[in-house]
Amino acid sequence: MDKKNILISGASSGIGLEVARALQAKGNRVVSLSRSSEKISRALRDFPGLDKEIDFFTGDISSEEDCRSLFTYLEEHYGVLHGLVNNAAVLSKGSMETISVADWKFTLDINLNGPYILTKTLLPLMKKAGQASVVNISSVAALKPGTSVAYSVSKAGLDMLTEFLAGDLGPYGIRVNSVNPGLVKTNIHLDNQVFDDSKAYGEMLEKARKRYPLGRIGEPADVAAMVLFLLSDEASWITGSIIKVDGGVMVENDLIPPKTR
Numbered sequence: 001m002d003k004k005n006i007l008i009s010g011a012s013s014g015i016g017l018e019v020a021r022a023l024q025a026k027g028n029r030v031v032s033l034s035r036s037s038e039k040i041s042r043a044l045r046d047f048p049g050l051d052k053e054i055d056f057f058t059g060d061i062s063s064e065e066d067c068r069s070l071f072t073y074l075e076e077h078y079g080v081l082h083g084l085v086n087n088a089a090v091l092s093k094g095s096m097e098t099i100s101v102a103d104w105k106f107t108l109d110i111n112l113n114g115p116y117i118l119t120k121t122l123l124p125l126m127k128k129a130g131q132a133s134v135v136n137i138s139s140v141a142a143l144k145p146g147t148s149v150a151y152s153v154s155k156a157g158l159d160m161l162t163e164f165l166a167g168d169l170g171p172y173g174i175r176v177n178s179v180n181p182g183l184v185k186t187n188i189h190l191d192n193q194v195f196d197d198s199k200a201y202g203e204m205l206e207k208a209r210k211r212y213p214l215g216r217i218g219e220p221a222d223v224a225a226m227v228l229f230l231l232s233d234e235a236s237w238i239t240g241s242i243i244k245v246d247g248g249v250m251v252e253n254d255l256i257p258p259k260t261r
């Protein structure tokens with residue numbers, strides 16, 4: 001099947017935007033769910049006319065009410081759903097001693113409760129499609145503690161949701177997989193004020209780059225390629241998998257001397 005109805009959370013920026021554009025270019029019908037009009041306007045500045053190709057629906061993945069409104073809209077305009085990409089997330093910083101309880105809850109609410117609520121709400125549309133693919137965008141921070149306790153724990157929870165739902169929804173013909181990217185150049189770090197300015201962000205990228213065996217930080221297209229594969233019929237026997245797309249950073253260790261690049 002080549003023309004599918006796909007919902008992507010957070011397709012107004014970064015990886016979600018790249019996945020949406022790649023899917024749309026292949027003739028699929030793509031709907032995005034995100035909160036702010038500013039990020040949609042920013043995407044339209046980069047890609048004029050994009051709002052005619054991607055259906056931008058406004059809402060918050062962690063709101064049951066917003067997800068229900070989206071369900072009603074999708075049922076009326078699209079009927080069934082063949083793919084769901086749980087991509088939207090926020091980044092927070094801090095260890096247990098430095099992050100506030102409010103920020104911990106906010107991060108978990110969007111990064112873990114959000115995909116749960118959205119998937120649960122849209123499930124009837126995927127069951128109706130007969131077969132469907134859910135792709136959860138996780139992170140290497142789920143597999144090895146990163147720099148944010150809330151972010152790492154939220155993504156580790158998301159990976160377990162992937163595995164749990166793969167067993168739960170497989171009998172309906174619904175596959176569920178995680179894609180776990182390493183560091184990818186998007187707006188997430190600056191939009192979430194994890195770095196003070198673009199200079200500090202640039203310095204972090206250059207420092208991090210040296211830890212990547214392939215010698216570069218990821219681009220959204222690196223991740224989009226795997227997402228498109230998992231949504232496709234070629235992946236019809238893949239479910240419950242946690243798949244790294246990380247330029248090899250997870251095999252990096254202190255015993256291997258860094259090479260100069």
Ligand SMILES: NC(=O)c1ccc[n+]([C@@H]2O[C@H](COP(=O)([O-])OP(=O)(O)OC[C@H]3O[C@@H](n4cnc5c(N)ncnc54)[C@H](OP(=O)(O)O)[C@@H]3O)[C@@H](O)[C@H]2O)c1
Binds near residue numbers: 087089182185
């Ligand atoms: N970039 C990286 O280095 C990296 C590495 C590993 C994993 N990831 C993961 O990849 C995914 C995409 O990240 P990205 O870097 O592309 O981020 P991004 O550029 O910041 O884009 C995030 C998107 O999610 C939307 N969003 C955030 N909270 C939302 C909510 N509550 N409801 C609906 N939409 C919401 C944002 O729009 P609004 O704010 O307007 O809602 C935006 O469209 C995330 O799951 C992230 O954790 C990224």
